[in-house]
Amino acid sequence: MTTRVGIRDVAKAAGVSVTTVSHALNDATSFRVKAATQQLVRDVARDLGYAPNKMASGLRNQRSQILGLVSDEITTTPFAGAMIRGAQDAAYDRGYVVMVVNSGLDSELENREINMLRQHQVDGVVYARMYHQSVQVPAELEGLPTVLLDSVTDNRSISSVIPDEVAAAETAVEAIIQAGHTRIGMINNVDDIPATHGRREGFLNALRRHGLEHDPRHFVIGQPETAGGREAALGLLGQPDRPTALFCFSDRVAMGAYQAATALGLRIPQDVSIVGIDNLEIIADALWPGLTTVALPHYEMGRWAVNRILDDIENPGAPAAQTQLECPLIERGSLGPPPS
Amino acid sequence: MTTRVGIRDVAKAAGVSVTTVSHALNDATSFRVKAATQQLVRDVARDLGYAPNKMASGLRNQRSQILGLVSDEITTTPFAGAMIRGAQDAAYDRGYVVMVVNSGLDSELENREINMLRQHQVDGVVYARMYHQSVQVPAELEGLPTVLLDSVTDNRSISSVIPDEVAAAETAVEAIIQAGHTRIGMINNVDDIPATHGRREGFLNALRRHGLEHDPRHFVIGQPETAGGREAALGLLGQPDRPTALFCFSDRVAMGAYQAATALGLRIPQDVSIVGIDNLEIIADALWPGLTTVALPHYEMGRWAVNRILDDIENPGAPAAQTQLECPLIERGSLGPPPS
């Protein structure tokens, strides 16, 4: 239970003043300390296990080196981990640390939590959603550097990063077309969210680009969970001129499609190919055969958001940027040539 | 871009001294301020939107009101969310906030991150693992109040919280026995970790308690993922006197068992019942029929750990406690009576 060692202890041990220690350690630009002294101080500091108190230096510098990350439901979603980790890695690389708070759907609570972050003098906050959506930035964030993660708002002066939904869908459908399919179905989400529209658009783009006809009977919507996918796929694959490949709104929907295919006695990918979106490893890897899917760049978005906010802090006044990140195809075993 | 309002602004606006404002707001025990004055100060503070600077008060009080949470792989596991959320909820209730860091498997990085937490003067740290295991507490945590989450160590002076693995398995197997089964198989994990041994023990306990014979051919081990479960279940269910119910090490293993059953033309639960452990919603809910399983209390463990550490901080010297939390049965549709 030794008491913490402070800068004055280092000064005393090294036989120099507190000022000199500070200069020696922060080496700064102005050469106000002799190289030999600097080395001495550093050695002493290391030997004593000195670590500067960020509460004190933050108070003095008016900079806490803490970033806030406020998110909605962290619990129920498997994506949270990757986003948070990306944010933390980026923060760590630049000497910052992240405080995560999550408020579920309770905006009253969210405001109180943002207020706590403010009291801790966070230098900025990443406002994150677990599913890409359009949000209203709470007034509590006024005056704090803010970046949106996996969400957008109409205020163009706030930077944001989201997946390129249209391109993601195009990537998936292009792969299906490359495999030789011409009758391609899609199971989309019923919900009115950006992902729904973007993925639909990408699907249609790819078909059009290759001169393939869009058969409305092969385009269905359902709840974006496994059960919804199962029902939708049962309908789609039960038709006499069923599609030979299915592009699913998400990996969970794709899992439902697997169940439907199995129930109908169709083998994957010999009888029907299935492609998802998300690269939710715990599902995509577990399905049998493995699910070919397009990865959502959660980790990268987390990194981008933090880097962007730190740029804003270090260099204020740069114009805001709305960024879309690419979504790579992850091949496993559920995409093959159409049955002959 | 208004400059932050400080305690002196409140004092000036209320026409009292800074001291009085501090007393009025922290109301404390000693009645050093008249009720009317206190009310006035509070009103003024609210009107001005005053929020105390925790860096300053923390510096003065030698207490940051920040807790560290260091964990291993947050990315790949779906449990992280629940644990973190539990920790945060408990922290929030008591006026604290949580800094999460994760280091993957890199203990070098872990040490540096713990060092960052120390610099930020965290009042304590929760040392968490995503999968219940035995750990060595890093020397860097020396002198900091520490609680282990989902992990244990041989140092009995450190508090810890883990799931009651034995009881969890007993709960699962009891339910199977109650449903009428007598030939019960288990697919266990190959890895030498506490969960493996605890769940095996609980399985055997339940059988013994009901006078059921333990058939070694019905007990197999495999990799604790879906593929491992699939292979193990193919062997188990391919036997002529196959078990009528399978207790699986985890929900992911259970998913493999579903695949095996389907491949063998066995219906769940009519031909074979399956029970898992984890209550990994994204899988248990998605399987068809839904997976009956035993929930691991991740959220509750997170809460317990933080509450315990705050108790330790507020009231040092209490003896350490090693706690096991209960695991409730979650019934969905994969457990039924044995085929007649």
Next chain:
DNA sequence: TTCCCTTTGCAAAACGTTTTGTATCTGGTG
């Protein structure tokens, strides 16, 4: 009125840094 308590308020010190302004060296030049 005087004295003494109690209530209420304030000034100042302290927490551990960083940074500014100034003082002291050193050695080179006239």
Next chain:
DNA sequence: CACCAGATACAAAACGTTTTGCAAAGGGAA
């Protein structure tokens, strides 16, 4: 030898709180 310019080191102020010690005001009791 005297002087000066850099190089190097230091003392002190500041960041925004909390808390201690003290002073002023109020009010009974004598």
